[in-house]
Amino acid sequence: MQPSASPYEERLTAPRSWWLVCLLVGVSMALILLPFGTLALLGGLAGGTAVSAVVASSYGSARIRVVGGSLIAGDARIPVSALGEAHVLDPEEARAWRSFKADARAHMLLRAYVPTALRVDITDPADPTPYVYLSTRDPERLAAALDAARTAA
Structure with a gap:
């Protein structure tokens, strides 16, 4: 039985495939920054993945x-x-x-x-x-x- 305070609640989360796309955005950023060295490559991977994941998460946070x-x-x-x-x-x-x-x-x-x-x-x-x-x-x-x-x- 559901509690009477909230008979219905749904979060419109982004599909799982979007998280793979977030990783691919990070890989793309890493490849773009590859000519600038290993540190830039790692920064691009981490930064690109993080920024795209935040965007996907915020879009999927509608309730x-x-x-x-x-x-x-x-x-x-x-x-x-x-x-x-x-x-x-x-x-x-x-x-x-x-x-x-x-x-x-x-x-x-x-x-x-x-x-x-x-x-x-x-x-x-x-x-x-x-x-x-x-x-x-x-x-x-x-x-x-x-x-x-x-x-x-």
Whole structure:
């Protein structure tokens, strides 16, 4: 049983292949600095790997949470009372909603390496945002958590 304080929490971590790319960036930096000597080569390897790893980690640090009657998606905090119906999107539908079906006014927490998503309508008439698009690995569970938070509020 999950604790009632946080019925849903997900971190949209970067895929494992990105960490290999970080190492390859470090190797590239090392090769670029090879003419300047061994110390520069080692510095390029360490520095290039570290900088690219920080970038990959920060991009993959986005979180989606349902806590205390609110949906927290990245920097956005939306009360569940302002949310309407949640639509589970399979990979093909998710691709459509992040491309040709997308609305420029929508709030999107988009990670292209996560194939599935959840689209949640915004029902607040004062908010011009039509919906929230959330890349998530478990859209059914997120939709259930939002429904549970809505009924509890």
